[in-house]
Amino acid sequence: MQSTRNKLIELLAKNQHEYISGQELSEQLQVSRSAVWKHMKQLEKDGYRIEGVSNKGYRILTFPQKISENTLQWGLDTKWIGKSIIHRQITSSTQDVAHQAAIDGAPHGTVIIADEQTSGKGRMQRQWFSAANKGIWMSILLRPQIPLQTSPQLTLLCGTVLAATFEKELNVRPFIKWPNDILINEKKVAGILTEMQAEQDRIQYVVVGIGINVNQEKKDFPEEIAQKASSLKMETGTSLDLHKMIQEILKRFEKMYDQYMQAGFAFVKALWEGFGFKIGKDIIVRTMNNERKTAFLGIAEDGALLVKNDQGEKEKLYAGEIEWFKKGGVMHAW
Structure with missing residues (x-):
């Protein structure tokens, strides 16, 4: 169910070029005018610039650039993914937060996202360089009812989600380097790290970690990786909206995951091989x-x-x- 705050944002967005009165907002949201005012103040903390004029009402002047639970959930038209979002301005790794959230009972589809990671994780204990506010550092908590031995399929599914999203949204040709790297022009722009907790051949939960270099420039990368890493901005020449990219990835992930749970791995395999780096070589x-x-x-x-x-x-x-x-x-x- 849509939250009161998201309904408020939607009403303000639809009336962006005119004022909407506090009384009208109160009636449509079925809350008091005092509650409307409190929600306005919270939106301002999230980075929305809202103008309030006596005898006229409210209107949004600008939408926020910063990431938060509220800004990500507004406009996220999904059934189960991202209904619970945990945001950290800075954390060691979203994987660490996700594991603890899973232990604490967080639901299937919980998304953990950070502006910056101090100890971002890659495969084989490698560190992932996670610059502040330049990329997408995100983990998705899943509780799949699948056999333990099929869990690697989730990494491959996620790879197809990222590749298909980049291709559609950015008009680029990505490739997936087995098992978990996304390349554009033979340079790495994204990686996936899948971890899980299981007991007696039964999966308790899976955490799919996603790291995407979005708005970095070459000078933002450490010298030791600058020759083999890139960003979506470097490959397209355009700065990208993190909110929009995150939402597109989550919507596509939910759709493909649901299809995978219903139809199995065959369609994922076919999609993956369509993006597979060096297949046939x-x-x-x-x-x-x-x-x-x-x-x-x-x-x-x-x-x-x-x-x-x-x-x-x-x-x-x-x-x-x-x-x-x-x-x-x-x-x-x-």
Whole structure:
């Protein structure tokens, strides 16, 4: 159900070029005029600029740029995702907050988002550089009723959500580098980290962490990653509205997750392979025992990498170092 504050924002937005009286707001929201005034003050704290004129009423002058629970939920037309939002101006990692929220009983679809992370997490204990107010640092708490062994499919599903959103909203051609990186022009703009808690082959909850470089410029990246990282702004030449991007991602995630729960993984696999980086091309796979060049064929139903073995047959790979990039005659992995 839409909150009183969201209804208030909607009424003000619809009447943006004229005043709407306190009495009319009170009647439409079914709250006292005093309550309307208190909601106005809270909206101002969230960054809305509201003009109040005696005998005329109220109108919105500008909408906020800063992220908050209220600004994200206004206009978010979803059934279950983002109905509960936890916002932090600064935190160690949204993954940490999400795990604690899950333990405390937060519902399926809870979204945790931060303006800045001091210890953002990537795969294999790598740190994710999370600049303040420049990107989307977000975790989604899920409580899926799926077999434990299928949980890697959620990372692949999220990858297709991000790639499809970037393609539609920004008119760019993204690729997904297995299993969890989104590339544009062979530079990383986003990553996914999926963690879960399970007992006796039963998933208690899953936390899908999403990090997206949105409005950074090259000077914003540390020197050690500046050559292989990029941002949506750098790739499109345009500064982007964080609110709109977050909402588009959440709406698409909900739609695709619901379809996945009803229809299974086949459609996700097909979408993923449509964005798959280097599918049909050679990669180098290095394991403890050997190193070989092989064709990347796609992904398996369980999320494993499919390559061609020495006999020309499909082979699943679950582990090993993969080198994706060839520069100056040398393949590079990251």
